[in-house]
Amino acid sequence: MDTSHCFHCGLDIVKADEIIFDEKHFCCNGCKTVYEIFSLNDMSCYYDFQKSPGASPLDIKGKYDFLDNEKIVDKLLDFNEDKTQIVSLNIPHIHCSSCIWILENLHRLQHAISYSQVNFHEKKVRITFNPGLTSLKDIVYLLSSIGYEPYISLENYETGKTNIDRSLTYKLGVAFFCFGNIMLLSFPEYFEVSEFWLDQYRGFFRWLIFALALPSFFYSASGYYVAAYKSLRTGMLNIEIPIALGIIVMFIRSTVDIVFGYGPGFFDSLTGLVFFMLLGKMFQIKTYSFLSFERDYKSYFPVAVTKINTDTKESSIPIYEVEKGDRLLIRNQELIPCDGILITAKAEIDYSFVTGEAVPIVKKSGDKIFAGGRQIGKIIEMEVLLSVSQSYLTQLWSNKVFQKDVEQKYKTITDKISRYFTPILLLIAMVGFAYWIFIDINTAFNVFTAVLIVACPCALALTAPFTLGNVLRILGSQKFYLKNAVVIEQLAKVDTIVFDKTGTITTSKQTSITYEGVVFSNHNLTLIKNVLRGSNHPLSRMLYDFLPETSRLAIHEFDEFPGKGIYAVTNGSTVRIGSASFVGKKQPLHLEQTAVHITIDGLYFGKYIFHNQYREGLEQLFKELGQRYELKVLSGDNEGERQVLERLLPNGSQLIFNQKPEQKLEFIKYLQEQGKNVMMVGDGLNDAGALAQSNVGISISENVNVFSPACDAILDAGEFYRLGYFMRLSQKAITTIKMSFTLSLLYNVVGLSFALSGNLLPLVAAIIMPLSTVTIVSFVTLMSNFYAKKIKGI
Amino acid sequence: MSVIYLLITISIIVAICFFLAFIKAVKSGQYDDDYTPSVRMLFDDELKKTDENQTKTTDEKTI
Numbered sequence: 001m002d003t004s005h006c007f008h009c010g011l012d013i014v015k016a017d018e019i020i021f022d023e024k025h026f027c028c029n030g031c032k033t034v035y036e037i038f039s040l041n042d043m044s045c046y047y048d049f050q051k052s053p054g055a056s057p058l059d060i061k062g063k064y065d066f067l068d069n070e071k072i073v074d075k076l077l078d079f080n081e082d083k084t085q086i087v088s089l090n091i092p093h094i095h096c097s098s099c100i101w102i103l104e105n106l107h108r109l110q111h112a113i114s115y116s117q118v119n120f121h122e123k124k125v126r127i128t129f130n131p132g133l134t135s136l137k138d139i140v141y142l143l144s145s146i147g148y149e150p151y152i153s154l155e156n157y158e159t160g161k162t163n164i165d166r167s168l169t170y171k172l173g174v175a176f177f178c179f180g181n182i183m184l185l186s187f188p189e190y191f192e193v194s195e196f197w198l199d200q201y202r203g204f205f206r207w208l209i210f211a212l213a214l215p216s217f218f219y220s221a222s223g224y225y226v227a228a229y230k231s232l233r234t235g236m237l238n239i240e241i242p243i244a245l246g247i248i249v250m251f252i253r254s255t256v257d258i259v260f261g262y263g264p265g266f267f268d269s270l271t272g273l274v275f276f277m278l279l280g281k282m283f284q285i286k287t288y289s290f291l292s293f294e295r296d297y298k299s300y301f302p303v304a305v306t307k308i309n310t311d312t313k314e315s316s317i318p319i320y321e322v323e324k325g326d327r328l329l330i331r332n333q334e335l336i337p338c339d340g341i342l343i344t345a346k347a348e349i350d351y352s353f354v355t356g357e358a359v360p361i362v363k364k365s366g367d368k369i370f371a372g373g374r375q376i377g378k379i380i381e382m383e384v385l386l387s388v389s390q391s392y393l394t395q396l397w398s399n400k401v402f403q404k405d406v407e408q409k410y411k412t413i414t415d416k417i418s419r420y421f422t423p424i425l426l427l428i429a430m431v432g433f434a435y436w437i438f439i440d441i442n443t444a445f446n447v448f449t450a451v452l453i454v455a456c457p458c459a460l461a462l463t464a465p466f467t468l469g470n471v472l473r474i475l476g477s478q479k480f481y482l483k484n485a486v487v488i489e490q491l492a493k494v495d496t497i498v499f500d501k502t503g504t505i506t507t508s509k510q511t512s513i514t515y516e517g518v519v520f521s522n523h524n525l526t527l528i529k530n531v532l533r534g535s536n537h538p539l540s541r542m543l544y545d546f547l548p549e550t551s552r553l554a555i556h557e558f559d560e561f562p563g564k565g566i567y568a569v570t571n572g573s574t575v576r577i578g579s580a581s582f583v584g585k586k587q588p589l590h591l592e593q594t595a596v597h598i599t600i601d602g603l604y605f606g607k608y609i610f611h612n613q614y615r616e617g618l619e620q621l622f623k624e625l626g627q628r629y630e631l632k633v634l635s636g637d638n639e640g641e642r643q644v645l646e647r648l649l650p651n652g653s654q655l656i657f658n659q660k661p662e663q664k665l666e667f668i669k670y671l672q673e674q675g676k677n678v679m680m681v682g683d684g685l686n687d688a689g690a691l692a693q694s695n696v697g698i699s700i701s702e703n704v705n706v707f708s709p710a711c712d713a714i715l716d717a718g719e720f721y722r723l724g725y726f727m728r729l730s731q732k733a734i735t736t737i738k739m740s741f742t743l744s745l746l747y748n749v750v751g752l753s754f755a756l757s758g759n760l761l762p763l764v765a766a767i768i769m770p771l772s773t774v775t776i777v778s779f780v781t782l783m784s785n786f787y788a789k790k791i792k793g794i
Numbered sequence: 795m796s797v798i799y800l801l802i803t804i805s806i807i808v809a810i811c812f813f814l815a816f817i818k819a820v821k822s823g824q825y826d827d828d829y830t831p832s833v834r835m836l837f838d839d840e841l842k843k844t845d846e847n848q849t850k851t852t853d854e855k856t857i
Contacts, residue, residue, distance in 0.1 A: 045838075097833045104834070120830040169820050177813050181806070197795050204799065208806070 008035050009147070010052025016549060030056040034146050038102075041109055046102045053098035055147035064152075065306065067137035076136065076152070078126070084114075085131045089150035091143065094123040103148065110134060110142055168285065171220040172278045178216035179271040182209050186766075189264045206258045206265070213251070213267040221247050221274045223281075239418040242425060242457040243277065253449040266453060269765045273458060276773045280462045283469055306330075308381065326384045330375045336382070338371045344380040346561075349373035362564075412486055413737060414464045418457075425455050432756045443758045450755035454765055459744025459776045463737055467780040471733040474788045479716035480726050487712045490696045491730035493677050497625060498668065498690075500682035501635035501645075504700050507615050507717065513546045517598075517606010524600055526550040531558070531568040531575045540566070540577075543596060543608055565596075573601050580607075617721025619648050624724040626650035630676070634659050634667060634690075665689035681723075682711075725792065732787040740780050747772040 006013055006027035013027045022039065026032040034054055038046050046053065066072055079086035093099065100118045103125045107113045112133035117126045127139060143150055185205055188198055221244075228244035231237065247270060254265025306329040307322070322328070322338060330336055336349065348360040351373045360376050363369055369382060429451040436444035468485030475482060482488065499505050520528070530553045532544040557569035565578010576583045576599040583599040595607040625631060632654040633645055639657045646655065656667065668690045671678050680694035691697030691711045699711035700720055715723070751768050754760045819825070 049837075097836070100830060100833050101837055118830055119827045120833065121827065166820055166826075169825065170817065173813070173816050173820070177809070177816075181809060185802075201795070201798060204802075208802065 005052065006031050007047070008032070008052060008054035009056050010054075011056075028056055030147075033057070037109065037146060043102065043105060043108060046098050049097040049101055053096050055093045057145050057147045057149070064137055064140050067135070067140060073136050080131075083130055083132065084128060085136070086126060086128045087136060087139070088124050088126045089140075089143070089152070090122075090124050091148050091150050092123060093148050094118065094120065094125070099148070102146065106142070109146070110139070113139065168278065168282055171223070172275070172282055174215050175220040175271065175275040175278050178212050178220075179268075179275040182212050182268050182271050185209050185212070186264065186268045189762075209265070209267050210255065210258055213254075213271055216271045216274050217247065217251050220278060224277070236415075237419045237422050238415050239421075239457065239461050242418065242422045242455070243273075243461060245422070246452055246455070246457060247273065249449050249452040253453065264762055266762050266765055268762070269453070269769050272766070272770050276458060276770070277461060280465050280777075283465065322384055324384055324386065328382050328384060330380050330382060336369055336371055336373045336375065338384055339386045340369055340382040340384045342367050342369050342380065342382050344382075347380045348376045350376050412464065412489055413734065414460060417741065418460060421457065421460060425452065428455075428752065428756075436758065446760075447756060447758050450758075450760035450765075451752060454751035454755045454760060454768065455748050458769065458773045459740065459747065462773060462777060463740045463744070463780055466777050467733055467737050467740070467784055470781050470784045471729065471788075474784065475726060475729065478722070478726075479719045480713065480722075481715075482713045483711075487696060488730045488733050490677075490712070491679070491727060492734045494629065494679040494696060494727070496630045496632065496671060496676040496678045498632045498634055498671070498678060498680045498694070500664075500680070500690075501633055501641065504681055505614055505618055505633070507613050512611045512613050513543065514609050514611065515606060516609060517604075520605065522550075524605070526553060527570055527573055527575050527600060528577065528598060530570055531566055531577060546608075575600050614644075614648070615717070615720050621721050621723055622649050625727075626653075628727075632656070634664050661689055665693050668693045681715075728791050729788060732791065733784060736780055736783045736787065739783065740776050743779060744772060744776055 004013055005011065005025075007024040008026055008031035011027055013025055017028055019026045019029060019032045021032045021035065024035065026035065031054060034057060035044075038044050074080065077085050077087050091099075091103070094103070100120060103118050104116055106116045106127065110129075113127055113129045115128040118124070119126070129139060140150055140152075185208060188205060189202075224240050224244045224247065227238070227240040231241060250266045250270045250273075254267050254270065257263045257265045308327040308329055327343070328337070328340070342363050342365055345365050347363045347369065349363060349369060350360045351370075361373075368385070429448050432451050433444050433448040436447050465485065468488050471488055472482055472485055525547060529544065529547045529550045532540045532547070553571050557567075559567045561567070561578070561582070565576060565582035568575050568577075577596060580586070580595070580597050583597040583604060584602075585597055585599070585604050595609045597607045598605045622631060626649070630653070631649055633649065633656070635641070635655075635657050642655060642657070646653075649655070659667070668678055668680060672693075672695070678694045679696040679698065680690050681698045681700060682691050691699065696713065697711040698713045698715050700715050700717050715726075747768065751760075751765075751772075754764055754768075824831075
């Protein structure tokens with residue numbers, strides 16, 4: 001049995017905290033408790049489906065008090081009757097079959113739950129329960145206690161029920177139904193030999209085919225007509241126009257043919273075309289369904305806050321009801337929802353969301369505190385200055401950059417070509433018509449319509465979605481998630497890359513710590529470690545993990561002064577850990593470092609300096625990227641890291657420090673005005689404006705479910721060093737698309753030669769079009785897979 | 795050969811019946827999530843011990 005990893009959650013076990021229960025090893029009490037719950041209820045087969053599927057439950061006391069508020073609960077429920085309530089909860093931890101199993105067996109843990117169903121792709125669980133026996137809050141507590149804490153955000157609160165749109169499935173079904181039946185019914189005419197019986201029943205078959213084509217023409221293809229009409233109204237020529245044109249011309253020509261008996265018409269090609277187009281569209285949608293990029297800034301704010309009423313009673317109110325002058329209670333780890341004034345004597349606020357700095361900022365009573373910070377430590381009281389819609393962060397979000405539709409900034413490669421496709425096509429058709437009109441008027445019409453029919457825009461319409469969809473899938477499987485296919489094209493065009501420093505090229509997970517000063521004896525180390533144990537401060541936690549194992553000591557006195565340090569008395573010694581001034585050491589003012597000083601029994605020993613730890617493979621990545629792109633680094637931090645960065649980056653790369661969020665955005669704009677195509681790699685809310693402004697914004701994330709909504713792509717932190725590979729793959733994707741356009745051009749030339757010579761038989765059209773579609777789709781899929789493997793090896 | 799009218803009509807009607815079944819199936823919502831059922835069906839049903847005891851006792855009674 002693997003004893004170094006927790007049986008429940010799979011994370012490394014710190015020997016000091018190890019708990020052994022039922023002959024299994026757990027990393028903490030939380031994991032052991034979940035295991036206990038499962039084995040007591042006979043549900044230990046949770047562990048059979050996947051190794052270490054669990055998550056350590058987090059302490060959520062007080063966090064869900066807003067669920068006591070009836071109005072909020074009402075908005076969150078899907079269905080609300082006397083005896084039954086149904087709620088859909090978003091649970092980020094759903095990731096494997098064990099999760100599905102346990103969540104669908106919730107009724108064994110809580111009898112009031114009658115039924116629960118998981119939607120794996122959306123990471124949602126739909127729970128049906130009896131409100132008389134349990135409440136939504138209890139269910140949320142239950143879920144959290146087993147490590148499946150739901151993620152409840154303002155979105156759930158605001159939007160009404162979204163109706164599931166199945167129209168594409170219906171259209172596809174209709175299209176295939178018509179296509180299949182028409183093909184079968186066309187067989188007699190294909191194998192046309194002038195047989196007597198065929199002449200007799202020809203009319204029957206033809207009109208039947210006509211009737212079958214109607215649903216496909218009117219219903220299934222309706223999307224294309226609407227899109228083409230809209231695009232014509234705005235004066236742009238996009239890909240839907242030749243498709244809609246082709247379909248309509250085919251229909252008219254075929255109807256004319258049947259009515260006047262010229263031929264069997266092209267209904268088989270028509271329905272075939274509609275079917276393949278819709279299939280392509282469905283494929284596109286399936287590829288995007290995993291990630292939801294629709295979160296806006298509201299997701300970062302707590303749904304409800306605790307307000308202290310004038311009679312000092314606490315009540316939870318929805319965030320939009322917070323008004324100026326309200327007094328709010330903010331607990332440990334809670335976000336500050338709006339700008340206000342601090343009432344409590346002292347507060348320590350972590351603004352890493354906004355500034356990127358992990359070190360909390362100390363505020364004292366009367367100071368203004370800004371929204372977006374997270375309170376660390378004691379409970380604080382604040383008075384609201386501005387309601388939510390006016391806070392600083394909202395201003396950043398409301399920056400017109402967000403409102404701008406990114407799509408309009410960039411014309412996709414398909415749109416570029418379709419701009420020329422339709423006019424050229426019409427030109428050829430006119431020329432053919434003009435040529436034949438002097439020879440035979442019938443053939444002239446024949447040729448005109450044949451040209452419009454056979455010039456298959458399907459290659460154009462299908463190449464991009466299939467190639468890009470495939471590449472999207474390949475990238476997604478390697479933890480690089482793009483917002484949509486357009487991003488791939490934009491990636492291929494980038495020439496400048498701007499990196500944010502904190503959290504992007506540095507990792508927040510490990511920070512290397514060095515010590516300067518008098519060496520500690522083992523006894524002293526024991527003292528320090530024990531004192532650190534009582535503190536929740538990020539630096540204390542990092543230092544605690546860094547120091548070696550020691551025995552436990554009892555602490556007699558312990559006082560933590562936010563922003564200053566810790567004062568403790570243990571084992572007869574007085575220990576002071578913290579800032580230089582706190583421990584009584586004079587520090588030269590211009591020294592820029594994050595350091596923790598130690599004094600024991602009044603004697604100064606030294607300081608621990610926290611160095612930024614750069615991500616693995618960074619130097620290699622910079623070298624690789626430096627060959628093709630201009631690299632720049634922007635940072636909200638101080639100049640301390642300049643020399644290190646100059647070493648890592650290619651010569652002459654720009655390094656700018658002390659940048660505020662707006663300044664980062666301005667910098668990107670400035671580069672773009674110089675004609676550069678900029679890609680920004682960042683991580684948090686503070687570079688959100690810059691991420692949206694840049695041509696491509698990539699957000700590096702340690703946890704894929706928490707990211708900036710302004711970005712175009714998310715890259716998992718572990719795969720950061722492969723950025724060069726991803727960039728090359730996107731370029732190869734564009735190459736593949738160009739190659740397949742050439743291939744389709746070949747088909748078109750062949751088809752047009754048939755059309756212009758007046759020889760386009762329905763049979764020929766019926767063969768060429770599906771053939772070209774299938775070969776193009778297979779070609780792009782194979783090529784993109786081939787490139788993905790080939791350039792990996794480089 | 796005029797029976798072909800009847801045959802084709804019948805086959806079209808059968809095809810339409812299948813099509814209606816398709817519409818009904820999609821409407822019931824079973825295709826909205828096409829991944830989870832594939833995992834769900836692999837879960838083993840556990841035999842409930844109490845049920846076994848009950849069947850045993852009823853058997854004894856009939857004998």
